[in-house]
Amino acid sequence: MALVARAFGARGVFIDGYDESLVNKVRKTVEYWGGSYFEVRLVSDPKGLVRQWRENGGKVIHLTMYGINLPEVENRIREIDNLLIVVGSEKVEGWYYTNADFNVAVSNQPHSEVAALAILLDRLYKGDELNIVFRDAKIRIIPQERGKKVIRTDEQ
Amino acid sequence: MALVARAFGARGVFIDGYDESLVNKVRKTVEYWGGSYFEVRLVSDPKGLVRQWRENGGKVIHLTMYGINLPEVENRIREIDNLLIVVGSEKVEGWYYTNADFNVAVSNQPHSEVAALAILLDRLYKGDELNIVFRDAKIRIIPQERGKKVIRTDEQ
Structure with missing residues (x-):
């Protein structure tokens, strides 16, 4: 990861x-x-980190298969400067769902957190990250x- | 994976x-x-599978950080119909490097086979796979x- x-x-x-x-x-x-x-x-204290990140003006994305599918939000989140991406293992506490600015899914299918993070970053950087x-x-x-x-x- | x-x-x-x-x-x-x-x-017999795949007219992509970077080959490989993607764990035998039709890197950086596969499929399907x-x-x-x-x- x-x-x-x-x-x-x-x-x-x-x-x-x-x-x-x-x-x-x-x-x-x-x-x-x-x-x-x-x-x-x-x-x-990861929750403290999320709180502080937002207090400092940053935005928080929580990656979850239950969230809004990436193609629908990618243009909005690409404009954000200070982005913290929260990627959990199997069980993530409800707190993150309510305290993140965006709950984003990379397709609403079960697969892999690593794949989800890769695709999200790929969309944010429009593919330039490969170079x-x-x-x-x-x-x-x-x-x-x-x-x-x-x-x-x-x-x- | x-x-x-x-x-x-x-x-x-x-x-x-x-x-x-x-x-x-x-x-x-x-x-x-x-x-x-x-x-x-x-x-x-994975090598037998690769051989047979090619004998049947299919093409084989081996994903490796040492290969040609995806942005340079994605248009070419998108045209191919019967594609077998070989994804190895840490050590992959040299045989696959010489017997694949393409050795493709998803950036020439160390990261994750799962992420590499996700990005490759994303390029092949031009993002439609998320829907x-x-x-x-x-x-x-x-x-x-x-x-x-x-x-x-x-x-x-």
Whole structure:
């Protein structure tokens, strides 16, 4: 989830809980693949984060298959600057449904939170996220028709 | 992965191995949420499947972060009728790189196979997949601004 957020153009990720190994994995990815602006933070009070985000003028989207289907709201949410996207695991408390600015579904079908986040970010960035270049990357893929080619950009 | 395939418009999924519980989970989803055309099959010889698919005139896309970035090939692959998409876990044998018709990356960044599949299907269907209605569904979500609403379509 955090790697999708980074690769698809988010500025950072807040993780509910104390999963230090996850944080380290994401930081490792950032170190090699770039995007040092990308913030990774553990939070112990996710509801407080949502409240504060809104008090600071930001908007909150809660991704849920029960919400309004993305095609109907994508133009509205694309205009928003400070967007916090809440992605839950299987059970999300009702509090988030009532306290988010938007409850958005990526189709009203059961599938995957990771896929939902990817498609939402894709719509926000209109596909440009697939061409992000992380200028501070230490390693970079040179796309190939067949096989793998990775270069180190710090060894030149 | 299989649920993303179903929700995003694939006609079925082949699973390498013998994960019967996964098959049952997908079939359960199809039973309630619809899409009885969606095939779920375990395969013991995935390379044989790839070979046969191509012999029958179909094309094979292997999703890999090392491949050609999707925006460069999406128009070409959208024209193809019988498409088999190969999605691997962490390590995929070189055989697939040489035997696929296309090695396609969804950005050349590390993230998630599920996200990659979702974005690829989204490009193939130009976003229409978010509005698929499964007419044979037993339950259906009525999208809500807040909260959850699910109806049984067989109790009317």
